[in-house]
Amino acid sequence: MEGPRPPSGHEWSHLLNFLTENLRKGESWSISDEYPTALTPSNLHNVRIMTENEQIVSHAVFKPLIIKTPQIILKIGAIGSVVTDERYRHQGLSREILKACLSLAQDQHCDFAILWTQLFDFYRKLGFELAGNEMNYVFEHDFKPLAEGLRFSADSRVAPESLFRLYGQHTINTVRTLEEFKKYLKIPKTQIYTAWDSGGQLAAYAIEGKGADLTDYIHEWGGGVKPFMSLLSWIRKTKGRPFTLIAPKHSQNLLNEIKKVAPIEHQGYLGMLKVIDFDQLSAKVKKTYRNEGIVDIVLERQGPYVLFGCGTDLITLERESDLTQILLGPLTPESLPHLKPITIQKLSKILPLPLWLWGWDSI
DSSP: OEEEEOOOGGGHHHHHHHHHHHHSTTOSSOHHHHSTTTSSGGGGGGEEEEEETTEEEEEEEEEEEEEEOSSOEEEEEEEEEEEEOGGGTTSSHHHHHHHHHHHHHHHTTOSEEEEOOSOHHHHHTTTOEEESOEEEEEEOSOOOOSOSSOEEEOOOOOOHHHHHHHHTTOSSEEOOOHHHHHHHHTSTTOEEEEEEOTTSOEEEEEEEEETTEEEEEEEEEEEOHHHHHHHHHHHHHHHOSOEEEEEOTTOHHHHHHHHHHOOOEEEEOSEEEEESOHHHHHHHHHHHHHHTTOOOEEEEEETTEEEEEETTEEEEESOHHHHHHHHHSSOOGGGSTTOOHHHHHHHTTTOSOOOOOOGGGOO
C-alpha cells in the first residue's frame, strides 16, 4: 500500500474514474464538474490518495477557504469526497487519508477544518464535532410578494458579474474570485432564479441544486429582503411544489419575514468542525474582543484542558471539541455553567461567531 500522497498529473484521469465510479455512478457528468475548484488539476497538491498495485483505492480532497465576517476573518479547511474502494474498507485507510488532509490544514494555517457527513461517531474519534448553525425552512404554500414591479426569470443565462456583485454584498461570505463564481455557475443541475427591477438591474437571485446534491434546496442567494422574498414567492408559485431554503441564523431581517410564510423551521448544524491551529484561533478571538473593548478574555490551553472565560471567572473544557460548539454555536454563553452574569454579557458580545459557508463551498 502506498500513500497517503498527492496524485501525479498522469493519474488525474484515473482519479476521476475512481471517484465517479464510487460516488457518482450512473450520472451523465464527471464529479469534477460538481466541484470545479476542488477536484481540478490546479488543486492536485491538496488531494490525497492511497494506491495498491498502481490502482487508487482511497481518496480525499482538501480546499482552504477564507471566510470574511464583520468581526473576524477565518481560514477554514474543507475536506470532502472521502471514499475508499469497498474491497479495501475496514482497514483504516480513510482514517489515514483524513489525517493527511488535517496535516495539510495545519501546514496551511487553517483555524478550523470542516466536513459534511452522517458518520458522526467516526469523525468524533478524530476530534470533529457538530457545530455552527444552519436554518432550514420549507416553503409549502404560495404567499404574496413583498415588492411590486419586479420581473422574474428562470433563465440561467445571466451575466455572472451581476450575480457576483450581489454575492459581494453579503456581510459574511467566502472570498471568491469572479472566475471561481463562473465555474460554480456551470455545475450540472444548477437552476438559477432571478428578479429584475424596472431599470433592468438584478435585484435578487437564488441558486437551487448542485449536481447530485441539494435537489429542491436553495443554497445560494443574494439581494435585498423584499426582492428576495418576492422571488421566493414566484419560485413557489412556478414550481408548484415545496422547496427548502438553507439560511444562516444571523440573517435576522430575512428570517423574520420567512417565518411569516414558512413558520416551521429546523435548526441544524453547519457541519462537523475541528480546531486546527489553537494558538492562531485564540489570538484572533482575543483580538476581536479587544476591538469591542474587552481585554480580559482568557482562552488558553492548560495541559489537556482549555480554560475559557474572563479574568478569573473561567470554565474548564475537557475536550477541545467542546470549544468548537462554544465559539461557533449552537452553545451560547448563557448555556455555559457557573459563569457570572457580567462574564456572560462580555462573551455574548461576539459569540457565537457568525460562521457561514454557502452551498457551493461544500466539497
